[in-house]
Amino acid sequence: MIDHNAPLQLSPAQLKSRRARNIAIGLAVGFFCLLFYVVTIAKLGVAVLDRPL
Amino acid sequence: MAVLGQSDVLASPAALVSIAEPADYLRLLKPRVMSLVVLTALTGLVLAPGHLNPVLGFASLLAIAVGAGASGALNMWYDADIDALMRRTRARPVPSGKVTREEALSFGLTLACLSVFSLGIIANWLAAGLLAFTIFFYVAIYTMWLKRSTPLNIVIGGAAGAMPPLIGCAAASGTVSAESLILFAIIFLWTPPHFWALALGKTVDYANAGVPMLPNVKGPERTRLEILIYSLILAPAGCLPWLLGFGGTVYGLVALGGGLGMVYRAWQTWRAPAHGVAMRLFGFSILYLFALFAVLLLEHAALLLVAR
Numbered sequence: 001m002i003d004h005n006a007p008l009q010l011s012p013a014q015l016k017s018r019r020a021r022n023i024a025i026g027l028a029v030g031f032f033c034l035l036f037y038v039v040t041i042a043k044l045g046v047a048v049l050d051r052p053l
Numbered sequence: 054m055a056v057l058g059q060s061d062v063l064a065s066p067a068a069l070v071s072i073a074e075p076a077d078y079l080r081l082l083k084p085r086v087m088s089l090v091v092l093t094a095l096t097g098l099v100l101a102p103g104h105l106n107p108v109l110g111f112a113s114l115l116a117i118a119v120g121a122g123a124s125g126a127l128n129m130w131y132d133a134d135i136d137a138l139m140r141r142t143r144a145r146p147v148p149s150g151k152v153t154r155e156e157a158l159s160f161g162l163t164l165a166c167l168s169v170f171s172l173g174i175i176a177n178w179l180a181a182g183l184l185a186f187t188i189f190f191y192v193a194i195y196t197m198w199l200k201r202s203t204p205l206n207i208v209i210g211g212a213a214g215a216m217p218p219l220i221g222c223a224a225a226s227g228t229v230s231a232e233s234l235i236l237f238a239i240i241f242l243w244t245p246p247h248f249w250a251l252a253l254g255k256t257v258d259y260a261n262a263g264v265p266m267l268p269n270v271k272g273p274e275r276t277r278l279e280i281l282i283y284s285l286i287l288a289p290a291g292c293l294p295w296l297l298g299f300g301g302t303v304y305g306l307v308a309l310g311g312g313l314g315m316v317y318r319a320w321q322t323w324r325a326p327a328h329g330v331a332m333r334l335f336g337f338s339i340l341y342l343f344a345l346f347a348v349l350l351l352e353h354a355a356l357l358l359v360a361r
Binding site: 018024 | 067070106108109175
């Protein structure tokens with residue numbers, strides 16, 4: 001029987017690879033945000049926010 | 054590697070947590086195929102009429118590369134069963150147990166959607182549509198259907214690998230130019246002799262996996278003849294950019310020399326049925342295609358610099 005309340009015991013290998021995956025995902029998301037920021041400036045121009053209200 | 058039975062998994066929920074490293078996910082993208090896709094797409098992009106902002110050009114190229122990687126991941130998801138039976142592919146992340154099939158499928162679909170919609174926003178929707186079609190063609194038409202059903206699998210499936218110059222051109226100009234269609238034709242004609250040379254050396258592997266490659270279905274002699282015929286068509290096709298004026302003198306010399314090299318090695322393969330000869334043709338074919346596109350790209354890059 002599975003004890004659903006028992007804490008999940010991960011092996012050192014699982015912990016190490018999970019940390020590496022988390023860092024990779026973080027870097028990828030960060031790069032993606034930066035890329036779209038730069039693309040937005042490139043498409044709309046540096047004066048994108050310089051508009052009359 | 055320990056194989057977990059269903060009862061083990063049920064008894065230990067921790068066993069469900071993956072041990073895959075980021076490098077395993079990177080391998081799902083087939084980085085070597087991706088590098089050739091980047092080169093051919095960049096050539097199509099640089100040769101395209103009009104001007105594209107370098108930032109948008111870089112971002113478009115990245116989207117095309119990720120789209121190609123997504124195709125690779127989806128291919129490894131679907132082909133995990135036959136990859137496990139072939140020596141060349143059994144160490145891939147899915148058959149080796151590092152990444153599950155479900156993870157490869159989710160990863161591939163996520164990247165496919167991300168790359169297509171990103172390219173649509175960054176460049177235009179023609180380029181995005183062509184990228185979506187390429188992923189669909191490679192995964193659904195080639196991987197799921199043709200690969201396991203006909204010895205013409207890589208002849209028709211080669212169209213997917215030939216698409217990057219068209220996508221690059223569409224991203225830069227919003228149209229598909231005659232030049233990019235010629236680049237498409239060169240890759241399309243290059244694919245059969247390239248893959249059949251490999252298949253000649255891997256007949257046992259393909260037989261074990263039940264993949265109907267030409268040497269397994271029609272025999273090695275017929276395959277060697279087909280390789281020679283395709284190389285005889287490919288060599289003059291490779292010279293077309295030079296003959297039509299969008300490839301310079303250096304390109305012309307490389308295309309002539311490389312084309313003669315391809316025909317010579319194909320002729321050697323036809324005359325001498327030895328494993329090593331076919332594998333040398335396989336290696337040379339990669340160098341030949343790389344050289345054609347690299348020279349064309351460098352010539353245009355030099356012209357752009359001189360024009361400034």
